[in-house]
Every structure is written in C-alpha cells, then in structure tokens.
Amino acid sequence: MNDTEDVDLSPDKGDSSSDIKSPKKPFTKLAVELSPEDLQSSGVQKMLLAEISRLEHQAAKYEANRDLLADADKKVAVLEVTNKKNTVYEVLYSAGLAIGSGLIGLTPSISSNNFSPLIVLAFGVVLIGIAVTAKWRQK
Numbered sequence: 001m002n003d004t005e006d007v008d009l010s011p012d013k014g015d016s017s018s019d020i021k022s023p024k025k026p027f028t029k030l031a032v033e034l035s036p037e038d039l040q041s042s043g044v045q046k047m048l049l050a051e052i053s054r055l056e057h058q059a060a061k062y063e064a065n066r067d068l069l070a071d072a073d074k075k076v077a078v079l080e081v082t083n084k085k086n087t088v089y090e091v092l093y094s095a096g097l098a099i100g101s102g103l104i105g106l107t108p109s110i111s112s113n114n115f116s117p118l119i120v121l122a123f124g125v126v127l128i129g130i131a132v133t134a135k136w137r138q139k
Contacts, residue, residue: 089138096131100124 038044103124110117 089134093131093135096127096134100127100131103127
C-alpha cells in the first residue's frame with residue numbers, strides 16, 4: 001500500500017467491534033506507550049492525526065454548546081426574576097381581594113357607635129379596587 005493514499009482512520013460508530021468492551025480507552029497513555037521509533041511510523045502518525053482531527057471537531061462542537069449554554073443561563077435568570085415579581089404581585093392581589101371581601105362581608109355585622117360600618121365597607125371596596133387595578137396594570 002502506498003503511503004500517499006488517503007486512508008480514513010477515524011473511528012466508525014457503526015462498527016460491530018463496539019460489542020467488545022475494554023476497561024481502558026485507547027491512547028490514554030500515548031506518550032508513555034509509544035517509543036520514538038513507533039512515532040516515526042507513518043501508520044502511527046496517520047492514526048494520531050485522525051485522533052487530533054476528531055478531538056478538534058469535538059472541541060468546536062463543545063465551544064458552540066458553551067455559547068448556547070451561556071445564552072440559556074441568561075434567559076433563565078431573566079425568567080426567574082420575572083417569575084419572582086409575578087409571584088409577589090399574585091400574593092398581593094390575592095391578599096387584597098381576600099381582605100377587601102372579608103371587610104365587605106363583615107360590614108353588616110358591625111353595629112358600634114364608635115365605629116361606622118360605612119368606613120369598613122369603603123376600606124374593603126378600596127382594597128379590592130387597588131388589587132384589581134394592580135393586577136390589570138401588571139399585564
């Protein structure tokens with residue numbers, strides 16, 4: 001075989017040899033296992049170049065994913081702040097409606113000379129009005 005031929009030495013994922021599981025990945029101790037004579041071999045050089053090419057491709061893919069992850073993190077942070085604001089508004093809206101409705105429902109049972117039931121009724125209506133207005137303006 002001629003040394004100038006193009007030989008594809010990249011690992012094939014559809015290979016049936018994937019059934020055999022080795023406890024150790026190839027090339028893990030590459031610098032230790034290869035002697036200088038081995039490194040002079042054109043087959044070893046082609047194998048190393050194929051591995052370098054595969055790793056560069058993988059690094060480029062991870063770089064693109066890192067940028068996507070950074071964008072996603074920014075979006076998540078913005079949505080968390082927005083959700084926190086919405087939760088506070090929902091709690092205030094619910095509390096305003098509940099207290100205002102309770103005051104309106106309590107108005108007929110108040111019969112004190114010192115305290116007018118109309119003040120309690122007005123305060124309840126105002127609370128409900130504020131809650132509804134705040135909910136409407138939030139959207």
